[in-house]
Amino acid sequence: MNVDDTERRIVNALLADGRASPRDISGATGIAEPTVSQRIDQLETRGVIEGYEPRIDYESLGYDVTAVFQLTIDGDGLPGVPERLGDAEQMIGVYEVTGSHDVVAIGKFTDTAAMNARIKELMTDDDITAVETSVVLNTVTEYGQFRVEGE
Incomplete structure (x- = not known):
């Protein structure tokens, strides 16, 4: 565009x-x-401007745990899994990707118990064949946007 x-x-x-x-x-x-x-x-x-939203500091609201999920999906599970994750509470980003995984998702949780509950949901989903989870230790930048340059 x-x-x-x-x-x-x-x-x-x-x-x-x-x-x-x-x-x-x-x-x-x-x-x-x-x-x-x-x-x-x-x-x-x-559709260049999609909307206006506040930027929330989730950590200040008690969401201290950020997790990155790398999922391998059974062939028939696409696009169902990404759609379900995109609709799930506390998931702030869901991406279909290339490489050794099919989906990368990022979630915010109040504690590790809440994160573990989400991991268990993912691991018991018949469309998901593998789940790798990384817990974020330090957020360097988030929700980054950048200036639009000319052609």
């Missing part, structure tokens, strides 16, 4: 402050406020 320089500047302003008003974005980019409003509407309609 192509975006022009004006849209790119608006997207980057929103990445810097997702709560910025069209007036704020206009001031930061030099793009006229009505143009900013119109372009944001167009970006939303085209």
Whole structure:
């Protein structure tokens, strides 16, 4: 999907402050406020901007354990397993991948008992043939976004 320089500047302003008003974005980019409003509407309609969400620090809410699950799926289990994981509570990322595993999923848990319960669910799923779990020791960066560069 192509975006022009004006849209790119608006997207980057929103990445810097997702709560910025069209007036704020206009001031930061030099793009006229009505143009900013119109372009944001167009970006939303085209699906470039998918929505606006708060970023939650789950650790501050008691979700101290982050786990990365690498799953090997029985051939008939795709796409069912990734869809189920994507709908599961506490799973913040689910990816179909290439390599020695079929799915990588990331979950947040209040404690190791909650994480172990999820591991047991995965291990008893008939569509999953293998589960490898890594517990995150230190989060360096999370929910990263990056500025959109020009072509």
